[in-house]
Amino acid sequence: MPRPLTAAVAAALTALLLAACVPERAQITPSDDSVPTSIPSTTASSGLDVYDQTVDWSACGVLECATIQVPVDWTDPTGPTTDLAINRSAATDPANRIGSLLINPGGPGGSGLDLTEYFVSSAGEDLLAAYDVIGFDPRGVGQSSPLQCGDADVIDTYYLTDLVLETEGAIEDARQATVDFAAGCRELSGPLIENVDTTSAARDMDVIRALLGDDELYYLGFSYGTQLGATYAALYPENVGRMVLDGAVDFLLDGEQVAIEQAEGFERSLGNFAEWCLASADDCPLTGTVEQAKAQVKEIALHARDTGYQNSDGDRVNGNELVYGIVVTLYDEGSWPYLSAALQEVADRGTADIFFQLANFYLDKDSSSGEYLSNSMWSFTAIGCLDGPVSEPTTVDSLADFTAQISQASPTFGWWFAGSLGCDGWPWEAKEPVTSLEATADAAPILVVGTTNDPATPYSWAESLTERLGDATLLTYDGEGHTAYGRSNQCIIDAVDGYLVDGEMPVSGTTC
Structure with a gap:
């Protein structure tokens, strides 16, 4: 299934045939003494060393950047660590600053570092005044110890080859291609490839929260970022502050x-x-x-x-x-x-x-050179396949049944959705998957935003995720496209900012 893109990516299409520009993110020595070089850390009750780090910020373009350490394997939290890259746009009104707002663009595999600069150009002024906006590349993504799976030819062969899966032999060949591709990723990426699941990424977010000095996590997640936020709420309900989930993914569906x-x-x-x-x-x-x-x-x-x-x-x-x-x-x-x-x-x-x-x-591929500009495609696969429930191996009969169902639902695209085995053959699964959101009953209220004609995350998912969360309100954007905040209308901005800044939850049933 295609990966949900982010609001930033959708908006950037307007420049597709004109030009491309990537902001410089290399860390440099601050030239202004007013730029803080570090912030105090907060020690978690767990006493883990990763909660005792110091965050060293340095200027990177118009933002500030830093790298922190998190465990490679959260089931062995005192074991080897991996890099997690974060950046920051400081609150424009420091005197009335509420805290830090973590943002995630979705994917999975989307770069939060790339989102930050776009986000601060489109978010509401009240929100930008009240929060330091914090972007981060989730583990294995972008600049956070990025997963590697091979050169462009390897990636093209795996993702772009048209498959016709009408025989058991063709299905077995496709399954073996996934086994071989995963083995190549493991060889190039090491054990991190087995630990880029959403639960691990949510635990990383709690480290970020603590190191930024916040008692609660303030969070705005788009698309897959809603799964990441809901997972955090299930793991750390007592740490949830004001949370907004836009373009909801109901990851507990079949x-x-x-x-x-x-x-x-x-x-x-x-x-x-x-x-x-x-x-x-x-x-x-x-x-x-x-x-x-x-x-x-x-x-x-x-x-x-x-x-x-x-x-x-x-x-x-x-x-x-x-x-x-x-x-x-x-x-x-x-x-x-x-x-x-x-x-x-x-x-x-x-x-x-x-x-x-x-x-x-x-x-995210250069049309001239054929080289991939990020690792978002294979990160999407690695994260999604770890998170996905293990299913029975695909057969000709089971695929034919699925093809019939999905072709009825989508006469135009059904054949394409059925032209892949998905995660059949991926050798690993998450070690601590979240399979229930009942624990979120102890979390602060959560705002879910759904768009009525969202193609990638259908509105029905926003409705069902709202029902699963302990105390959640659904805000509706009546319109086209994927996600709403920053790409729809002022009504959505006012409602989201009203909650994040003033703590005023929109009235249940509000439609913009």
Whole structure:
């Protein structure tokens, strides 16, 4: 299943075909004595050494950066440690500062360091005045002892090869490919690959909280970041301060149900795109009804799988790449013109250069060199497969049954969702998975935000996660796209900031 992207990634699509810019994050020596070089640590009741560190901040562009240590394996908390990279944007009103607000962009595999600068450009002024905004790359991600799984050719072969899984032999080959890929990751990444699960990342967040001097965790998580936040609340309910979960992932649902409901979400969003496109008359490359337009998109995707399109360099754009190029534009309605332009190119010239660029944007891959710009793809796999419940090995019959169900839910994308074995063959599972949220009954109230037409994290997940959490309120954004805060409207900003800054929970049932 495709990885939910973050609000920052969706917004950045506006610059996709124009330019790319990554803020400098290298630590440098502060040139201003006003920049603090360290903060006092808080010792946890557990007495673990990792709670006794000193955080040494240094300037990195407009932010401050630091690296702390956390246990590689939280079941052996006094054993070897690994790096965790964090950054900070200081509160604009230090006299009325509440504390530190940890943020997470989702994925799993998204870089919290990358999110911070975007976040402070889009968040509400009251929130930025009251909190130091703290970004962090979760263990194994980005600059936090990043997982490695091979060069670009290895990654391309594993993620971009179009598979037709119609025989037991094809299924066994796909399973063995996962076994071999995981073995390569283990060889290059060491034991960390077995310990990048969400429970471990949540325990890391408690270390961050303590080292920043906060008695409670203030937190805003997007997409997969909602799973991370809910997991923290289950592990440390007494430490939860004000927590907002935007674009909820109900990670306690059955895996097949998650895939089917997400496929439905993308099908619905594609239909909404088609309706918008057809209303633009001569400017739309699709024709007929909404259902006919979606069928045309499916035909293009299947042609890419079976025959392929060329990009401007003469390289083949296959089915996986073309669907990635479609999916990435459905995270925000502001990106729909890119999908229209890509479809128009296929119709006019029979090439798929725009789809190729869009797919590489999704993959965080440089279109010119073919090199991956981050490790988000394989981090997504490593984290998600550790978290996922162990299921029975896939067979021709079980895959055929799943294909029938998901194709009914999503006629356009069902074949694509069924073209992978997911985590079948991944050799490890989380050592301390959170399988219940009952403990959150002892946590402070939590605000869940759901978007009615969210393709990646359907609104129904926001409803069910709200019900699972001990004391939670659901805030609804009636609109398109993935997540709401910072990309929807002022109503959402006011409601979220009202809770995080003033402690005023929105009235249950509030819709923006």
